[in-house]
Structures are given as C-alpha cells and as structure tokens.
Amino acid sequence: MSDRPLKLVLIDHDPIFRLGLRVALEAIPNIQVVTEAATDTEALQALAAIAQQDPNLVNLVVLELGDSRSIDTQQQGLQLIQQLKASYPTLPILLLSSVQTTGIITAAKAFGADGYCPKGAAVAELVTAMTELVSGNSYWRETAVSTELSPPLSTTVSRLPLAQFRQNLHTSGIGYIETTLKAITEQLQTPGLPILERAILAGRRRELLTARWLLNQLLLTPQEQPQPQPEIIPSVPPPAVFPTPSGEIVIADETTRLTPPPLLSPRLLQSTLFAACINKLQFSLKNVSDVPLEIDIFREDKKRELLYLILQKLSQQLDDLREAQITDRQLLELKPIILNDLWQATVTDFFGKxxxxxxxxxxxxxxNILLQNPAAIQTAILNKIPLVGELLSYLLLQTDLQIDNTSYPAGTSDANCQAEIMLENLLIQVANAVVQPLLNYLADVEQIKQNFYDRKLISTREIERFRNDLSWKYRLNAYVNEAREIFESRYELFVFAPRGIATISVYAPRNAELAQLTGIPLVVTLILEFRDAIAPRLQSVLAFFGSGIVFVLTQIVGRGLGLIGRGIIQGIGSVSFSEKNFKRDNPRSK
Structure with missing residues (x-):
C-alpha cells in the first residue's frame, strides 16, 4: 500500500455497515475514517465544514450509490456525485455499492466517479481500490461472467438434430444443479449442524451428483460430454539448504520447510479476521443451539448493533495494547482487566453514558445501575470465556495457535479460521455479559422493553420465563455442564453460522481444572467415570440376558404355545367329526 495516508469520508445510509467498515478499515495502518454521513445533505455539510477547517484533511470519498431496488435513491446518488465533483473537482470518489447494473455504473462514471467496488468485496481489494484512487488512478471492478457451464459447441455438434434445444436444456439443468450443489456443500460445512440435518443434506448432495451424471449422459453426445481432467500432482520442491555459522550446508527437514513464516503484519492480520467476522454478522443471529443466551431477548438489529460495538471496542483495546508493547506473560496477567474494560466500555456506549x-x-x-456489580459479571461470565489469552496473543504477537490438539502457524488460513472461531465466541460471551445486569435490575421497565426487546418477549410472563431459563442454565453449568466439559477435556464455543448462533466443541487440556474440582462437580465427574466403567459390562450382561429371554420366548414358550394351539385345533376337529357320526347313526335325529 502507498505510504500516503488514506483519509476518507464514508457515505452510506446503513449505520451498521458504516460501523463495520470503519472497524475493518481503521485496523489497517495509514487509513482513517474522518467522518461519516447517512444522507447527501449530511455529507455535503460535513465536507463543507472540513474544507473550512483544512482542505487537505480528506483525500477520498467512499459512497453508496443507492438502494439496488430503488431507482429514486440511485438518481439521488448520481446527483450527489455531480455535486461533489462540482464543489471538489480533485477529490476522488469510490463507489462501494450494492448496485451492479451496468447502465447505472456507466452513468456514475460519466458523472465523475473515479472507481467502483461492489459491497462484499474483500478488504484487501477495497484497500487496493482506495490506494489507486488516491494515487490519481482509477479502479473499476468488472463482473466476470462464468462460461464454464455452457462451453461452445463445435461445428460438428451444432449440426446434430435438436442440438441447440439440447444445449439450452442441458445448460439450464446443469446451472440449477451446480447452484444447488454449491449451496448444500456450504451448508454441510456449517459448524454445529445436527446429525440428522447433516445426513439429509448429504443425501441431497448425492442425489444432485447423480442427477448431474444422468443429465450429461442423456442430453450430451459422447463428443460433448466433459472429459475428466487429469490429476495434477505437484512436484516436490527440492530440500531447502542454508549455511550455518560454521560454514556447513544443512538441509532443512520436512517440518522446517512446511512451516510458512507469517505473511501479515499484526494489524493486517487483525483487519482480516475482523472483516471476516463482520461478514458473518450479516447472517441470522437467531440462537439455534440448545443453550439459552442472554442476548436472545434482544431484537436482531439490536443484537447486531451490540456485536458491532464490541468489535469496535476490542479493536481500540488492541491498538492500545499494541502501543504498550506488552509481552505474552503480561498479556495473560492482564486478561481479566482487559475483559472487564471491554465490558464496561461497551455497556457505557451501548446504553448511553x-x-x-x-x-x-x-x-x-x-x-450506573448496570455497572454497580462488576465482580459478579467477572465471575459468572467474563472469567469463564475460554481461549481469550491465546486469541489476544495471536492478534498482538502473532504467536502460533495451539487449539484442538493441533498447532497452527500464525498467518496461515487454518490459523485464521481457528482464531475467527475464538473471536466469535468472545463477542457473543461479552454481549451476554452486557445484557445480564439489564435482566437483573431493569428487565421489566417499559422503556427498556420498547427500545431493545424482541416482540415475543415483552410480556412480564415471558420475561420471567426467560430469566428462569437463564437461572437454570447457570445452575446446570455450575454443577454439571462445566464439570463434564472439564472431564471430557473440551470447550463449547459459540460461533456465527448461516442459520444462526450455533455451538462447536474443541479439545483443550484441562487437567489442572479437573484437579481443583470439589463438591457436586467432583461427584458429577465420578458418576461419569463410574458410568464409563460399568456401561460396557452392563451392556454385555443385558445382551446376554436379552438373548436368553429371546431364546426362552421363541424356543420354549413359543413352541409350547404352538403345541397347545395345535392340540386345541385337533381337539375341535375331532369333536366336530364325532358329532357328525353321532347324528348320522342316531335314529332320533331322523
């Protein structure tokens, strides 16, 4: 990226998107969001005030062109571009928009826009576009049209009967199958997917693969059918060699060669993780796990706003910690203070100081009411958030991640995926900590219910039922669930999935915590151990007795009943035959 700092004005009607983009961009060095605006009037007023203060304070405008479904907002966006170029002709304008219509983009370019990037683009691409515009260049992202599903037919094939009709039918069918197959494959990769739903999706995937094969066989001639691609086996690179201080040439072992060095700076690594988390916050935030969460009482927009705010506050904390240049050991010692400060800052800004x-x-x-008992929140929620120290160390010091019994080198995609899971769990747990004192002290206040609560949970009865569910969760966690997780050496983490907030389980050594268990939690672990010890033997005994009972019922009782039934039938038959003979020989019956 260029050394010239990017100082931009962000214009977008969506406050959640502005907040998320600001958090992602300000984590990158030399990028500063000077001000934000939701409307064209606010934008023009803000730029006028900045121009009076310092004309060089802003060198880029990032603008949402308008709603992709509303022509009126798009026309207003074009007018705003024209006004900006008339007032500030040297100020570059980057369209960061959901509008992808070619005509509208061309019109924006004619009105004076200097670049275009669609919403949903990677942060790295967005930074590249901004840098190009500030450097005096332009950046126009073009939508690539894939042609993989409809390859051109050869001249010989086009002469076959009904070739065009078959081609169109095949292209339409394959396109639908590929789209559905991609969606199902993504769903199968969702964390915390129930076993039954996973089995159903796997069955649908097999059906789609079969349908694709049948479609190729029925609608394509042998000349048209796709040829299998040869498997490309990557060549093994030669062993790396490097000189030692003694002058000897040493061949690096396999572990040394396969461990890549970190490729990202800590700030850029943080920006990458935060951007991925912001994208996931666009998913549904419905709780699809079996565990009730404090944030379930909020409306979805309030949940999203709270999670965005926590992410922003965490970004500010990381910047402060980075300037302090603390060590890994100091980071672990400061972890409770960091979490408490994050909780207090979020409560203050979310509800208003x-x-x-x-x-x-x-x-x-x-x-003041919500912050009156921080020790209880620290003990009940914040201190129990797992893997916080590892996440902070990864973001600040780029240490390798040791999670789920696997070591992930810092900066690799696998390490980022694991860090993303830890970050999502941290956001959800801190959000629970923000809501918990509200439920304790101000749960049934009408003003609170109108501003924050989900419509289904605004009655006093529903609120009390919700609080009772949470109370039972705390008791079960304290006496049963936490002890079981410690005994099973795992953590339950909350993550953002396409269908909502789900849970996943990761391995973690917890022998030290197991040794400290006392009272009921210790009894729970002993019961689990006793069950594990007795269950196989008990199953064997039950299987033996079960087979014995089956033998008795089928071989002895069943055969005995069969003989009895056969005797009864024969007896009935003999009596009937005797009666017939008696009636035939008896003269009185005549």
Whole structure:
C-alpha cells in the first residue's frame, strides 16, 4: 500500500455497515475514517465544514450509490456525485455499492466517479481500490461472467438434430444443479449442524451428483460430454539448504520447510479476521443451539448493533495494547482487566453514558445501575470465556495457535479460521455479559422493553420465563455442564453460522481444572467415570440376558404355545367329526 495516508469520508445510509467498515478499515495502518454521513445533505455539510477547517484533511470519498431496488435513491446518488465533483473537482470518489447494473455504473462514471467496488468485496481489494484512487488512478471492478457451464459447441455438434434445444436444456439443468450443489456443500460445512440435518443434506448432495451424471449422459453426445481432467500432482520442491555459522550446508527437514513464516503484519492480520467476522454478522443471529443466551431477548438489529460495538471496542483495546508493547506473560496477567474494560466500555456506549429512565417517580442513570456489580459479571461470565489469552496473543504477537490438539502457524488460513472461531465466541460471551445486569435490575421497565426487546418477549410472563431459563442454565453449568466439559477435556464455543448462533466443541487440556474440582462437580465427574466403567459390562450382561429371554420366548414358550394351539385345533376337529357320526347313526335325529 502507498505510504500516503488514506483519509476518507464514508457515505452510506446503513449505520451498521458504516460501523463495520470503519472497524475493518481503521485496523489497517495509514487509513482513517474522518467522518461519516447517512444522507447527501449530511455529507455535503460535513465536507463543507472540513474544507473550512483544512482542505487537505480528506483525500477520498467512499459512497453508496443507492438502494439496488430503488431507482429514486440511485438518481439521488448520481446527483450527489455531480455535486461533489462540482464543489471538489480533485477529490476522488469510490463507489462501494450494492448496485451492479451496468447502465447505472456507466452513468456514475460519466458523472465523475473515479472507481467502483461492489459491497462484499474483500478488504484487501477495497484497500487496493482506495490506494489507486488516491494515487490519481482509477479502479473499476468488472463482473466476470462464468462460461464454464455452457462451453461452445463445435461445428460438428451444432449440426446434430435438436442440438441447440439440447444445449439450452442441458445448460439450464446443469446451472440449477451446480447452484444447488454449491449451496448444500456450504451448508454441510456449517459448524454445529445436527446429525440428522447433516445426513439429509448429504443425501441431497448425492442425489444432485447423480442427477448431474444422468443429465450429461442423456442430453450430451459422447463428443460433448466433459472429459475428466487429469490429476495434477505437484512436484516436490527440492530440500531447502542454508549455511550455518560454521560454514556447513544443512538441509532443512520436512517440518522446517512446511512451516510458512507469517505473511501479515499484526494489524493486517487483525483487519482480516475482523472483516471476516463482520461478514458473518450479516447472517441470522437467531440462537439455534440448545443453550439459552442472554442476548436472545434482544431484537436482531439490536443484537447486531451490540456485536458491532464490541468489535469496535476490542479493536481500540488492541491498538492500545499494541502501543504498550506488552509481552505474552503480561498479556495473560492482564486478561481479566482487559475483559472487564471491554465490558464496561461497551455497556457505557451501548446504553448511553448519560441516558436516564423513569422508574416510578424517580429518574435513574442506566449505566450506573448496570455497572454497580462488576465482580459478579467477572465471575459468572467474563472469567469463564475460554481461549481469550491465546486469541489476544495471536492478534498482538502473532504467536502460533495451539487449539484442538493441533498447532497452527500464525498467518496461515487454518490459523485464521481457528482464531475467527475464538473471536466469535468472545463477542457473543461479552454481549451476554452486557445484557445480564439489564435482566437483573431493569428487565421489566417499559422503556427498556420498547427500545431493545424482541416482540415475543415483552410480556412480564415471558420475561420471567426467560430469566428462569437463564437461572437454570447457570445452575446446570455450575454443577454439571462445566464439570463434564472439564472431564471430557473440551470447550463449547459459540460461533456465527448461516442459520444462526450455533455451538462447536474443541479439545483443550484441562487437567489442572479437573484437579481443583470439589463438591457436586467432583461427584458429577465420578458418576461419569463410574458410568464409563460399568456401561460396557452392563451392556454385555443385558445382551446376554436379552438373548436368553429371546431364546426362552421363541424356543420354549413359543413352541409350547404352538403345541397347545395345535392340540386345541385337533381337539375341535375331532369333536366336530364325532358329532357328525353321532347324528348320522342316531335314529332320533331322523
């Protein structure tokens, strides 16, 4: 990236998107979001104020052209581009928009826009586009049209009867199958997917693969059928050699060669993880796990706003810690303080530092009530968030991740995936910590319910039922679930999945915690151990007795009943035959 700092104005009607983009960009060095605006009027006023203060304070405008479904908003966006170019002709404008219509993009270019990048593009591509514009160049992202599903037919094939009809039918069918197959494959990779649903999706995938094969066989001639691609076996690179201080040439072993060095700076690594997390926050935030969460009482937009805010506060904390240049050991010692500061800062900004509500005949400050018992929150939730130290060390010091009994080198895609899981769990747990004091002290206040709660949970009965469910969760966790997880050497982590908030399980050595268990949790582990010890033997005994019972019922009782039934049938038959003979020989019957 260019050494020239990027100082931009962000114009977008969606406050959640602005917040997420700001968090992602400000984690990158030399990028600063000077101000934001939701409308064209706010944008023009902000730029006018900046121009009076310092004309060089801003060198880029990032603009949403308008709603992709509304022509009126798109026309307003074009007018704003024209006004900006008329007032600030040297200020480059980058369209970061969901609009992908070629005509609208061409019109924006004619009105003076200097570049275009669609929403959903990677942060690295967005930074590249910004750098190009600030450097005096342009950047226009073109939508590539894939032609893999409809390869051109040869001249010989086109002469076959109904070739065009078969080609269109095949292209349509294959396109639908490939789209559905891709969607199902992505669903199968979703964390925390139930076994039954996974089996159903796997069956659908097999059906689609079979349908694709049949379609190729029925609608394509042998000349048209796709040829199998030869498997490309990568050549093994020669062993790396390097000189030692003694002048000897040493061949690097396999482990040394396969461990890549970190490729990203800590800030860029943080930006990559945060951007991936922001993209996942666009998913549904419905809780699809079996564990009730405190944030379940919030509306989905409030959940998303809270999670974005936590991500922003965490980014600021990481910047402060990075400037302090703390060591890995100091980081572990400061972990409780870091989490507590993150919780307090989020509560203060989310509910408003000076916000007040009316309770009866008195007015109280919301934040003061929510922050009055930080020790309880620290003990109940914050101290129990797993793998926080490892995540902070990875983001600040780029240490390798040791998780799920596997070591992941810093900066690799696998390490980033694991760090992303840890980050998502941290966000969800801190959000629970923010909501918990609200449920304890202000759960049934009308102003709180109107501003934050889900419509299904606004009645007093539903609120109390929800609080009781959480109370049972705390008790089960304290006495049963945590002890079982410690005994099974694992953590349950919450993650953002396409269908909602789900849980996954990762291995972690927890022998030290197991040795400290006392009371009921210790009894739970002993019961689990006893069950594991007795279950195989008990199953063998039950299987033996079961086979014996089956033998008795089928071979003895069954045969005995069969003989009895046969005797009864024969007896009935003999009596009937005797009666017939008696009636025939008896003269009175005549």
């Amino acid at each position: 000076f916000s007040r509500i009316e309770i009866g005949d008195r007015s109280v400050e919301v934040v």
